[in-house]
Amino acid sequence: MKVLSVVGTRPQIIKLAPLCKAMEAYPQLTHAVCHTGQHTDVLLSEVFFQQLGIPKPHFHFELQAQTALGKVHQMMTQLSSLFHLEEPDWVLLYGDTNTTLAGALVAKLMGIKTAHIEAGLRSYRKSMPEEFNRITSDAAADLLFTSSHKGSETLKVEANPAPVVYCGDLMYESQQLALQASPQWPSEMGQVPGSYLLFTLHRRENLTEQRLNQCSALLHRLAQHYTIIFPLHPGTRKAMKARHFPENLVPIDPLGYVEMTHLLKGAQALLTDSGGLQKEAYYLKTPCLTLRAETEWTELIEAGVNQLTDLEEERVMKGLAHFEQQPPAFPQSLYHEVPASKTIIETLLNAQS
Numbered sequence: 001m002k003v004l005s006v007v008g009t010r011p012q013i014i015k016l017a018p019l020c021k022a023m024e025a026y027p028q029l030t031h032a033v034c035h036t037g038q039h040t041d042v043l044l045s046e047v048f049f050q051q052l053g054i055p056k057p058h059f060h061f062e063l064q065a066q067t068a069l070g071k072v073h074q075m076m077t078q079l080s081s082l083f084h085l086e087e088p089d090w091v092l093l094y095g096d097t098n099t100t101l102a103g104a105l106v107a108k109l110m111g112i113k114t115a116h117i118e119a120g121l122r123s124y125r126k127s128m129p130e131e132f133n134r135i136t137s138d139a140a141a142d143l144l145f146t147s148s149h150k151g152s153e154t155l156k157v158e159a160n161p162a163p164v165v166y167c168g169d170l171m172y173e174s175q176q177l178a179l180q181a182s183p184q185w186p187s188e189m190g191q192v193p194g195s196y197l198l199f200t201l202h203r204r205e206n207l208t209e210q211r212l213n214q215c216s217a218l219l220h221r222l223a224q225h226y227t228i229i230f231p232l233h234p235g236t237r238k239a240m241k242a243r244h245f246p247e248n249l250v251p252i253d254p255l256g257y258v259e260m261t262h263l264l265k266g267a268q269a270l271l272t273d274s275g276g277l278q279k280e281a282y283y284l285k286t287p288c289l290t291l292r293a294e295t296e297w298t299e300l301i302e303a304g305v306n307q308l309t310d311l312e313e314e315r316v317m318k319g320l321a322h323f324e325q326q327p328p329a330f331p332q333s334l335y336h337e338v339p340a341s342k343t344i345i346e347t348l349l350n351a352q353s
Helices: 010-023 046-051 068-086 098-110 129-140 149-157 170-179 209-223 234-239 257-266 275-283 298-302 313-325 340-352
Strands: 002-007 030-035 090-094 114-117 143-146 164-166 197-200 228-231 249-252 269-272 288-290 306-308
Touching (some): 002 010, 002 068, 002 098, 010 030, 010 090, 010 170, 010 340, 030 068, 068 098, 098 114, 098 129, 114 340, 143 149, 143 340, 170 257, 170 340, 197 209, 209 228, 228 257, 257 275, 269 275, 269 313, 275 288, 275 306, 288 313, 298 306, 306 313
Parallel strands (some): 002 030, 002 090, 090 114, 114 143, 197 228, 197 269, 228 249, 269 288, 288 306
């Protein structure tokens, strides 16, 4: 059986790593990897292949377009040529990025079977590009792998006709690999402080002038009480370049996955607009404040280990105080009761036979 994984961003590469390793134990399966070039920055792409021991992609696109639409168009054009050449039995798509959208549309139109890993997630906010990508990719898929039981329930409520398989979370397996490695801290960080908040912000809707003003005010308020480590996504660094950072804030370039995992493990709390980091914080028992009005990981809110604060100062300060006064009890078995890689591979093999 011939399987082609299509990835293009940091979180997709991280999810790919354990599955890529696990496939080596199945001689009846041939696995190739295509990198669409959605993330080209070494710090957001290449370093993850190196740290997680993944072979270089068999196919790597070069995107010249500057807009999201232009990039999706170029991805689709190149993916159609690749699918025609390789004729895979299955195309594996990961998460909710434009790479996933492009792969889902091309495979559907070409009659090639697709499996969507991390299906069924919903934020119920259609203004988010990721929400459109999730819904479209789920609709196009022939097999739906969910990493949460709520995701499985959502797909059934939506009456999606494709088979739904709860596989658990590939990212949990990736994190276990990262925890076994030793971090190599960049010189710009100096010594990791003993006590700190980890802060990340990268979503497009949070990089408007109004939202950045809120973010800046929040950071200055936080810096009165905490040391803050802020890995800056290239888009965020560009958007915030004219803004003054407070003294207790440490702005750094994006970290490798190993370093980010260890940094997250040692933090007092995570403040983020990332979806994936919310879940990674849960595995490491790090309380999380989500800088959005909604989250696709509603189980974490219900468990009391994550709070929705948006960028509102008072809600953030209240949330931090709550976690300090009442450290949350982290439930043991959300998202990873089953071995994700093994479940995905064996389901694909059974579907093919």
